[in-house]
Every structure is written in structure tokens, then in C-alpha cells.
Amino acid sequence: MTSLICTLQDHRDDVNWCAFTSKLLATCSGDKTLRIYNTRDFSELPFSPLTGHGYGVHCCCFSACGQFLASCSTDATTLVWSMDTGEIEAVLEHPGRSPVRVCAISPDSAHLVSGASDGTLALWDFPSKQLRRTGAVNDTTMVACSFSPCSQVFVTGSTYGDLRLWNLDMNQLHAEKNAHDLGVTCCTFAPSILSGGQVVQFHLASCGQDSHLKIWSINKSSSGACKMQLLHTLTGQSAPVLSCAYSSDGQLLVSGSVDKTVTVYDAINAVLLYTLNQHERYVTACAFSPTSPLIATGSMDKTVNIWRLEDGCSANGGKSIPERSALTSSDGRKEENMSVLQRRTTAGRSKLLVSDWSEEDVSSWLVEEGLGGLVDKFTANNIDGTELLSLTKETLASELHIESVGLRSKLLRKVEELKSESMCSGIPDEFLCPITRELMREPVIAADGYSYERQAIESWINTKNRSSPMTNLPLLTTLLTPNHTLKMAIGRWKTTH
Numbered sequence: 293m294t295s296l297i298c299t300l301q302d303h304r305d306d307v308n309w310c311a312f313t314s315k316l317l318a319t320c321s322g323d324k325t326l327r328i329y330n331t332r333d334f335s336e337l338p339f340s341p342l343t344g345h346g347y348g349v350h351c352c353c354f355s356a357c358g359q360f361l362a363s364c365s366t367d368a369t370t371l372v373w374s375m376d377t378g379e380i381e382a383v384l385e386h387p388g389r390s391p392v393r394v395c396a397i398s399p400d401s402a403h404l405v406s407g408a409s410d411g412t413l414a415l416w417d418f419p420s421k422q423l424r425r426t427g428a429v430n431d432t433t434m435v436a437c438s439f440s441p442c443s444q445v446f447v448t449g450s451t452y453g454d455l456r457l458w459n460l461d462m463n464q465l466h467a468e469k470n471a472h473d474l475g476v477t478c479c480t481f482a483p484s485i486l487s488g489g490q491v492v493q494f495h496l497a498s499c500g501q502d503s504h505l506k507i508w509s510i511n512k513s514s515s516g517a518c519k520m521q522l523l524h525t526l527t528g529q530s531a532p533v534l535s536c537a538y539s540s541d542g543q544l545l546v547s548g549s550v551d552k553t554v555t556v557y558d559a560i561n562a563v564l565l566y567t568l569n570q571h572e573r574y575v576t577a578c579a580f581s582p583t584s585p586l587i588a589t590g591s592m593d594k595t596v597n598i599w600r601l602e603d604g605c606s607a608n609g610g611k612s613i614p615e616r617s618a619l620t621s622s623d624g625r626k627e628e629n630m631s632v633l634q635r636r637t638t639a640g641r642s643k644l645l646v647s648d649w650s651e652e653d654v655s656s657w658l659v660e661e662g663l664g665g666l667v668d669k670f671t672a673n674n675i676d677g678t679e680l681l682s683l684t685k686e687t688l689a690s691e692l693h694i695e696s697v698g699l700r701s702k703l704l705r706k707v708e709e710l711k712s713e714s715m716c717s718g719i720p721d722e723f724l725c726p727i728t729r730e731l732m733r734e735p736v737i738a739a740d741g742y743s744y745e746r747q748a749i750e751s752w753i754n755t756k757n758r759s760s761p762m763t764n765l766p767l768l769t770t771l772l773t774p775n776h777t778l779k780m781a782i783g784r785w786k787t788t789h
Contacts, residue, residue, distance in 0.1 A: 293602040294556070294566050294587075298334055300596040302327050302341070305729060307590030309351045310579040313358035316375060317588055319577070319596050320349035322729060325708065326363055328375070331581060334598060339378025343708040344371050347727060351394045355401045355418070362404055364392035366727070366761070370406045372421065382421040386414055389755050391764075393435050398443040403460065405446055407434025409764045413448065415462060427462040429454070433764055436479040440494050445512070447496060449476030455498055457510065457518055466510075466518040472500025478535045482542040482559070490514040495523070497545055497559070499533035505547045505555075507562065524562035528555045534574060540582040544601075546589075548575025554589045556601075570597055646710050647731070648786075649677025661706050669694070683707060723782050727752060727761050735779055736772040740765070743775045 305322035312318075316337075317329040325341040326349055347366035354361050360381065364370040370384040370392055386392050390410040397404050397418060404416040411434060413427040429450055436449030445465065448456050453475050457466040482495035496508045505526040511519045531550035538545055538559065545559040554568040554575055568589070577590030585601040649657070654675055655667045669692050673679075688700045711730065725732050725745035734746040740760035744752075749761070749772065758767045 294568060294599050295602060296568075296570055296597055297586075297600050298598045299570075300327075300329065300334065300598070301594065302336065303594050303596070305348070305594060306592040307577055307594060307596055308349060310577040310588040310590045310596060311352050311354050311361070312579050312581045312586075312588065313354050314581070314583040316354070316358060317579075317581075317596075317598075318352050318354065318361055319588070319590055320352045320363055321594070322348035324348060324365075324711075324729075326352055326361070326373070328361075328378070331584065331586070337378070341705070341708065342373055342378055343705060344373075344380050345369070347391075348729065350392070353395060353397050355397050356399055357401065360397075360401075362395050362397055364395040364406055366391040368392060368408075368755070370395050370404070370416075372404075384414070384416055384421060384423075386412070387423070387426050388412055390759070391761075393433060394437045396437045396439055396446065398439040398446070399441055400443040402443060403439075405437055405439070405448075407437050407448055409433045410759065411450065413458075413462070415460065425460075425462040427458065427464075429456065436476050436498070438480045438496070440481050440510075441483050441485050442492070447479055447481070447510075449479045449498060449500075451475040453500065455479060455496075455508075455520070457520070465512075465516070466520050468508075468520050471498060471506070472502045472504065474501035474532075476500045477533065480537055482538045483540060484542045495542065495559075496520075497536050497538060499536045499547055501532045503527070503529060503532055503549070505529070505533050505536055505545070505557070507545070507559065526555075526557055526562060526564070528557070528564045528567065529553055534576050535578045537578050537580055539580045544580070546578045546580065546587055548578045548589055548591075550574045552591075554578060554587075554597075554599075556587070568597075568599060571595070646677045646681055647733070649680065651676050653677065654680050657710075663699075663703060663706070666692075666694070666699075666703070680707060681711065720785065722778075723785065725749075732778070732782060735775040735782070737775050738772055739767040739769045743778055746772060 303321040303323055307319055307321050309320050315331055317331055320326045324345050325343055328337045328340040345365040345367050349363050349365045352363040361373045361375055368386050368389040371380055372382040374381050386408050390408040392406050392408050395406045401418055404418045406414045411429045411432045415425045417424050432450040432452035434448055434450050439446045445459050453470050453472050455468040455471040456464055477500050479498040486493040490513055492512045494510045499505045507524040509521050509523050529549035529551050533547050533549045536547040545557045547555050552571050556566040557564055571591040571593055573592035575589055575591050579588045587599040588596055590596045658667050685700055688694045694700050719731055723731055725748050727748040732745045735743045736746045737743050738749055740763055742762050752761055753770050760767055
């Protein structure tokens with residue numbers, strides 16, 4: 293039996309990934325942030341959200357000890373975060389500057405692998421954060437990756453539909469072509485190693501656009517030869533399966549689907565145990581807690597559901613977790629922020645886009661957020677809403693001369709919250725730039741037929757090898773055509789909102 297014990301509603305865009313340690317839950321989203329929760333009561337940590345990425349965050353994973361968290365993004369970087377401070381420990385720039393879609397840390401925390409939209413792979417030495425090797429599969433996008441429990445090999449999955457086994461020298465040991473028709477979406481190794489004689493065996497789960505969840509055996513002989521065999525095809529979901537994860541003992545397997553369901557299987561006997569139906573949109577992420585009978589599932593409905601397996605699973609007991617209403621705030625800090633939003637509505641400022649705020653609006657906002665000491669600096673530098681949204685750590689230090697690192701970080705967190713609030717304020721999706729997920733001011737049409745904010749697509753073309761942000765195919769031309777019709781539609785929408 294399973295029960296929903298709480299729903300986390302802090303993200304402002306699709307939830308793309310969930311990851312557990314014994315003490316923490318990490319989630320990441322298209323809203324460019326990661327959020328970190330204490331698994332004791334699912335309150336958010338003081339340094340959360342983490343706001344170092346410039347675009348949406350696709351994937352996140354913890355090191356084995358839970359000291360570090362890695363995350364990757366459309367901004368072509370993988371960031372390594374300290375879970376003691378919430379600070380960025382390292383910035384790993386992907387070779388070729390292609391959007392990074394997936395990342396994984398080996399169980400021994402010796403290596404990190406990242407996979408990108410152009411089919412390239414980067415293998416990093418995790419302790420030194422140095423690039424060790426690169427590899428590639430042509431004409432595809434890397435979307436899935438998992439290390440074996442021995443940390444010596446890893447599997448990748450791509451939109452081409454293949455699963456490939458690699459060693460740490462980036463040599464391909466095996467390629468399973470057409471593992472999933474129309475593309476792989478996720479893959480994960482079972483945590484146990486089965487050995488007999490001269491052969492070591494692993495189990496791997498994979499899912500894809502064919503609506504199937506598959507369990508494979510991978511046999512690796514002492515000579516290095518590898519063989520991959522399909523054991524089970526699970527068909528408990530009626531639409532593409534987007535995510536899958538094993539429990540810490542390998543007994544259970546969970547998956548999330550476009551049909552909005554979460555399924556839990558007996559992974560050994562390939563039997564469907566539960567189907568969970570609480571999400572309102574595609575289920576894009578799922579993860580088991582390593583020490584408690586808990587599952588986290590993330591969705592395009594912007595929520596993360598926490599489920600308890602009442603009859604236990606792979607856990608060592610598990611702590612009692614108070615239920616938290618999906619409609620109430622998670623802690624006092626959010627209660628305070630909600631009252632701030634109410635005051636903004638009273639003042640009439642919430643009816644404006646932040647980019648349309650006057651200098652006086654910015655000053656009032658600073659006071660309400662407990663940053664009144666910065667009003668004089670902001671007024672002297674004529675900071676309006678547009679300028680506020682463009683602030684960086686560098687401009688705060690060098691131009692506004694705010695010396696306190698803590699104060700700069702607090703201000704930037706508040707600005708990111710403003711951006712997130714504007715993203716969920718009912719703006720039609722077609723008015724948002726696909727790259728920045730912000731309301732477009734100068735929409736232009738690119739060669740791929742999509743509309744973007746001019747500055748965002750120009751920056752993309754200059755740094756991303758002229759590939760389409762939406763299709764990953766080469767742009768036949770860099771010519772950008774103003775989309776006057778869309779600009780007028782946005783203008784009409786702004787006047788009525």
C-alpha cells in the first residue's frame with residue numbers, strides 16, 4: 293500500500309529530476325533552479341533554492357556521501373554544489389558548449405559523466421574536476437546515463453533509441469540498437485552485482501518513447517567481452533515512460549509516464565504492484581530514498597509528490613514524517629513571502645510585469661523584502677525593473693559596491709524568486725522565449741521556425757555552434773526575422789493584464 297504524504301509546490305516550471313540521499317532530497321526544474329529539502333520533514337534548506345544556472349536544469353545527482361550535488365543545464369555547464377554551504381564548487385563547461393541533458397556520478401565518486409544534445413560525452417575526474425576523456429555518438433542527443441555499481445562501466449541512452457555500454461577509457465563495449473523504438477528517455481543500474489565464475493552480471497532498467505519499461509541483464513566476462521540480454525518488458529503504462537529508478541536493494545522499480553501515472557513494480561518478478569495517479573501532467577522524474585520507504589516523483593505540473601510505501605520496501609525502517617498539505621506553505625519563510633505578495637497586490641504592483649516596474653516600485657520592493665538599506669544605492673543608480681532583473685554578482689560588487697557576500701546572495705535569490713513568480717503568473721506559453729522562459733520583448737523568428745527573444749537567440753547562435761535550441765538540428769541560416777504579429781499580441785496581452 294502507498295500513501296501520498298506531502299506535495300512540494302516550490303518550482304515555477306516543469307520538474308525535471310529528483311535525487312535522494314539519506315538526509316536530503318534535491319529537485320531541479322525548467323525554472324533554472326534546484327531546491328534542496330530535509331527528508332526529516334521536507335522543509336527547504338536555508339540556502340535553497342540554488343540559482344547558478346542560466347537556463348533550465350535537466351538533471352541532478354548526489355555524490356555517494358551526499359557532500360556534493362551535480363546539476364546540468366541547457367547553458368552547457370555541469371555545476372558541482374557543496375551541500376554544506378549551497379555554494380558552487382566547480383563549473384564544468386561541456387566540450388563544444390552544447391546543452392547538457394544528463395549527468396551521473398559514479399558510486400565511488402571518482403568520476404562524473406555528462407551527455408549533451410549534440411551526442412557528445414564528457415568524462416570528468418570528480419575529485420579534481422578535470423576533463424579526462426570525451427566521446428560521441430553522431431546524429432543524436434544523449435538523454436540518459438547510469439554508472440554500474442562497480443563504477444567501472446556506464447550505460448548511455450539517446451533519442452536514437454540505442455543503449456551503449458562504455459568503459460572509463462571511453463571505449464564502447466556494447467551497443468544495443470533500437471532498445472526503445474522512437475528513443476530512450478532514462479536508464480538506471482540496479483545496485484547489486486551478481487557474479488559467478490568468470491562472469492559478472494548487472495541488471496539495468498531502461499524506459500522510452502515506446503511506452504515500455506525494460507529490464508536487461510549485462511554480462512561482463514573476465515576477458516572484457518560484454519553481452520546484453522532483455523529479461524522483461526513491462527507494459528503497465530499507456531504512454532511514453534519518461535523516468536525510472538531502482539530501490540536501494542534492487543527489489544522495487546518505479547517509473548513515471550506521459551499518461552500521468554507512477555507505477556511501482558516488483559523488479560525481481562516483473563510484477564506490477566501499484567499505480568499512483570495524483571499528478572496532473574506528465575511524470576518526468578522519480579527516485580527512491582536509500583534509507584526510508586519513500587518515493588519522490590516530479591512532474592510537468594510543477595510539483596513533487598512524496599509517497600510512503602506503507603508495507604516497507606528496501607528501507608531500514610524509516611522515520612515518521614508529518615503530512616503536509618499541498619495547499620499550504622512549507623515553512624514560516626514562505627508564509628512571510630505569501631504576505632509580501634498580498635501587500636504587492638494591495639499596492640497594485642503585482643499587476644505589472646517586473647520589467648515594467650519603475651524605480652519607485654523597486655525601492656518599495658526592497659523595503660518589503662527587508663533590503664531597505666539598499667534603497668539609496670539603487671535610487672542613485674536609477675535601478676528600475678529591467679535593470680533589477682539583469683543584476684549579477686559582478687555588477688552588485690563592482691558597480692553598486694555592495695561588499696557583503698551574504699547580502700549580494702540574498703538579493704540575487706530574491707530576484708530569482710521574482711523571475712519565477714512572473715513565469716507562473718498566467719503568461720501564455722507562446723509569449724515566453726523557449727531559451728530564457730521569460731516574456732519576450734523583441735521576438736524574432738529563427739531558421740527553425742520558432743520564435744525567440746532576440747538577445748537570447750543571438751547569444752545562443754554565438755556560443756552553441758548554430759544548432760536549434762528546440763530541435764538540436766543545424767540552423768541553415770543565422771538570419772533572424774522580427775515577429776511583429778507576436779510582438780503586437782504580447783503588447784495587447786500586457787495592456788489587459
